[in-house]
Amino acid sequence: MIKTLAAHIKEYKAASIATPIFMILEVIMETAIPVLMASIIDKGVEAGNMKHIYTVGAMMVVVAALGLLFGVLGGKYGAKASTGFARNLRKAMYENIQTFAFSNIDKFSTAGLVTRLTTDVTNVQNAYQMILRMCMRAPFSLICAMVMAFIINARLASVYLIAVIVLGCALVLIMSRATKYFGMVFEKYDDLNASVQENISAIRVVKAYVREDYEKDKFKKANGNIYNMFVNAEKITTLNAPLMQTTVYTCILCISWMGAKMIVGGSLTTGELMSLLTYCMNILMSLMMLSMVFVMITMSAASARRIAEVLNEKTDICNPQEPVYEVADGSVRFDHVNFAYGKNVAEPVLKDINISINAGETIGIIGGTGSAKSSLVNLISRLYDVNGGAVYVGGRDVREYDIETLRDEVSVVLQKNVLFSGTILDNLRWGNKNATEEECRRACELACADEFIERFPDGYKTYIEQGGSNVSGGQKQRLCIARALLKKPKILILDDSTSAVDTATDARIRSAFAKEIPDTTKIIIAQRISSVEHCDRIIVLDDGVVSGFGNHDELMKSNEIYRDVYESQTGGGGDFDEPGKGE
Structure with missing residues (x-):
């Protein structure tokens, strides 16, 4: 000491x-x-x-x-x-x-x-x-x-x-x-x-x-x-x-x-x-x-x-001796991945995950509360390390990359949105400190944030209080999405990041992504089927295990969990945590 x-x-x-x-x-x-x-x-x-x-x-x-x-x-x-x-x-x-x-x-x-x-x-x-x-x-x-x-x-x-x-x-x-x-x-x-x-x-x-x-x-x-x-x-x-x-x-x-x-x-x-x-x-x-x-x-x-x-205290995640400084593309592969919070935990939260995602694909992830959706995407940007197996980005194990390089190419809009005290432009430039005001405006257009920003008297110079307390939950989410887009990543992860916006705005955001960033791999975690049903493929997680993986039509035919939730949501507004569904 x-x-x-x-x-x-x-x-x-x-x-x-x-x-x-x-x-x-x-x-x-x-x-x-x-x-x-x-x-x-x-x-x-x-x-x-x-x-x-x-x-x-x-x-x-x-x-x-x-x-x-x-x-x-x-x-x-x-x-x-x-x-x-x-x-x-x-x-x-x-x-x-x-x-x-x-x-x-x-x-x-x-x-x-x-x-x-x-x-x-x-x-x-x-x-x-x-x-x-x-x-x-x-x-x-x-x-x-x-x-x-x-x-x-x-x-x-x-x-x-x-x-x-x-x-x-x-x-x-x-x-x-x-x-x-x-x-x-x-x-x-x-x-x-x-x-x-x-x-x-x-x-x-x-x-x-x-x-x-x-x-x-x-x-x-x-x-x-x-x-x-x-x-x-x-x-x-x-x-x-x-x-x-x-x-x-x-x-x-x-x-x-x-x-x-x-x-x-x-x-x-x-x-x-x-x-x-x-x-x-x-x-x-x-x-x-x-x-x-x-x-x-x-x-x-x-x-x-x-x-x-x-x-x-030494970080559990550090650079390898000879790190890789370039991510080839936005492809992601989970190879027999097991993960638990803590080394001595008997039961892992993710069990034997085997998934391959192609660069430029739009992938949806759905599952009940506690099904380890956030845990899965946290492994992509190496916020946590796997306990078994490996996660590959751009064809290489994430543990081979320079950490800063990897995270610059993987933008994550976390489930808990955080804004910092400062102007809207200051917050947006967390994604790219050298971004011009025009680039910030374009990112906000894609995230459908421009419509409410322009209504503020000071526009993009509006001051955001600590934690974003002077903007609504939906406005905060859209600002965080725009901030992530400014990084121009190869992989964009939205961790339930449109839950506070209406379905029409959610659809417009997804449509803008498809047109403007087609080469970026987009991974969308959501509770609403409507947010993911148009994705190229959808991962259904159930208690840390992949229950199904395919497009909407395939899952409607082959996956009982997905089909039950779809019917409950379209018929009566149910969700994943409704008792008796998918069990």
Whole structure:
């Protein structure tokens, strides 16, 4: 874990090294001040030597100024190193997430990834800054102060040694009790973020069903869990302050009482006593700093592990050693394909699929809910890899292609349509970033999207809200189809992408495809028979198995499932999920 995170310090190594060096120099300056102060008292004030007072006083000013300078530089470079380290972690995680296959993304929740990119990185950033500054400053200050105290008077300095041992044991006990709460609290942030994200993304459903109170209770529970964890941890860590104050005041009383007797006995000077009292504060405050560093590191340890999980996750789908950079045509062949979500799943969702599709064909896919229609087409663009058999595109196994090349030639309009915040043109150019406005207009004409776009006051410059919330479901689907067409693919997959448009518009879209992109292989997943009955051939899927494959007339004669659904839809509006059909 540490090695994984440390690899992302990169260009901030110099700042990371400079910070503890400046902190050590600051400690040296601070340690020298009590010695100079003792000299002023013993050799200046008590001896009436003003020249010594001025000389040593000037030295104290210089030492204090240098200490301030080193402290400022330590803070500056510490901030630069920690914020740069956090930036690199966020960048590395985000870039790694972009490489994930769907199977990798399935391992992490959306809320969990957001928490890792935000809260967890902030925790590691704060801990790293504390490590660079305080982890070097606190122990070095403790050691220097103890050494100087023993040099001045070993007998009085032994009081500090006893105090350090007692206080150190108490702090370890306190921190060990608090760590289990700090280790658990950040996992609860996932639940909180999930609650907020789900509520905001589905706010229309929440309001439509008047479930605001339920959502409030759910958020209150998630928020309360975090509150309780922090309260339990803070209850324990609050013992630090009274324990520290008790130890400091006890040491001051002991040093003052014993020091006064030594001064009267002539074995200790007033200046030396002042120095010892100053070192008392240095020693005990260093312990307090170390306890705070320990708390911060403990809090960030869980965050560091969660970040490392994302950074260490390797995509299940990667390029071969010598990838193919050209797709010959839009032909597709499934050769004894088996597929399951997960390697240890006993029952595959696709079983022994054997299908050949010619380039330029229009293929329909129908089947009931859960029949693995989307799973089948996801294998074509290698969004998932098969568990057995092979998928061939353009006559070659999809695993032989460069991933970017393959996906550029296979446009997929997914079942869940997604638009991004920006203008209509911005969204269309996701299909081709260099597309001209004229090309965008032509793609929208094919997708029958031009008719509603031109009714907008700003036309193609109309701003789309996040998720496409200011356009209807049918408008969103048509924009996504136009976006896919701009890629000018060899294979176009429409995964139930016309379900929200009327049958007349659906027919016009299919007709435009047949005339304008005859060489493109078109695969249409649909629930309506009317959307696929004019396809060259139709695949009937039933529970992950190909039940039938042929044109409409052939399936009406040979496939009972297809025939029953056709009759139910044309006669009474039934669908694939109607009980008793095709069983």
